[in-house]
Amino acid sequence: MTIYFYKVDAPFGCFSNFSLHPIWIDGVYWQTVEHYYQAHKFVGGKNESAIAKIRKAKTPAEAAQIGRACPHQWRSDWDLVKLYIMWEGVLTKFMSHADIQAILLSTGEEILVEDSPVDYYWGCGEDRSGLNKLGQIIMNVRQEIRWRKPEHTWQLKSSSVDEQLTELVL
Numbered sequence: 001m002t003i004y005f006y007k008v009d010a011p012f013g014c015f016s017n018f019s020l021h022p023i024w025i026d027g028v029y030w031q032t033v034e035h036y037y038q039a040h041k042f043v044g045g046k047n048e049s050a051i052a053k054i055r056k057a058k059t060p061a062e063a064a065q066i067g068r069a070c071p072h073q074w075r076s077d078w079d080l081v082k083l084y085i086m087w088e089g090v091l092t093k094f095m096s097h098a099d100i101q102a103i104l105l106s107t108g109e110e111i112l113v114e115d116s117p118v119d120y121y122w123g124c125g126e127d128r129s130g131l132n133k134l135g136q137i138i139m140n141v142r143q144e145i146r147w148r149k150p151e152h153t154w155q156l157k158s159s160s161v162d163e164q165l166t167e168l169v170l
């Protein structure tokens with residue numbers, strides 16, 4: 001069964017980057033993964049003052065609104081680094097909050113899909129043909145957490161450590 005998530009107040013809403021689960025990365029506090037992700041568009045760019053504005057944004061929607069404005073001011077390597085930034089934020093979120101980590105692990109091997117009607121990159125888009133990069137990252141993080149927690153490794157599909165490593169590298 002595929003698990004679709006999007007709205008924070010709907011089932012599996014804790015998988016959304018808009019969920020109110022703060023993270024600390026490199027000694028900096030971020031209210032949500034969305035704040036962290038949007039702010040990093042401006043790290044090393046032409047308008048670094050936007051970082052503080054996004055960090056202080058009252059809601060993840062406001063953080064996204066600021067972050068999406070002025071794409072010409074984003075760092076030049078944004079397309080190269082955005083997947084890693086997102087992965088780092090999502091991994092930190094699920095490593096920092098035991099309650100949602102348990103929810104994530106309880107999904108077993110189910111496919112996770114961000115059911116965004118507008119986003120064909122991070123989500124599946126209106127017709128569900130999108131790339132679902134956020135869902136893929138959350139599934140990767142689920143696997144990563146199992147690696148870090150030996151008691152969960154029995155849930156991995158492959159039988160040997162070598163096979164499991166190969167799966168992750170590929």
Ligand SMILES: Nc1nc(O)c(N)c(N[C@@H]2O[C@H](COP(=O)(O)O)[C@@H](O)[C@H]2O)n1
Binds near residue numbers: 017068
């Ligand atoms: N809950 C929610 N509401 C929205 O309005 C959204 N667009 C999303 N999707 C998230 O938006 C982020 C991508 O932003 P950019 O388009 O790269 O500026 C990413 O966190 C998606 O998961 N979610």
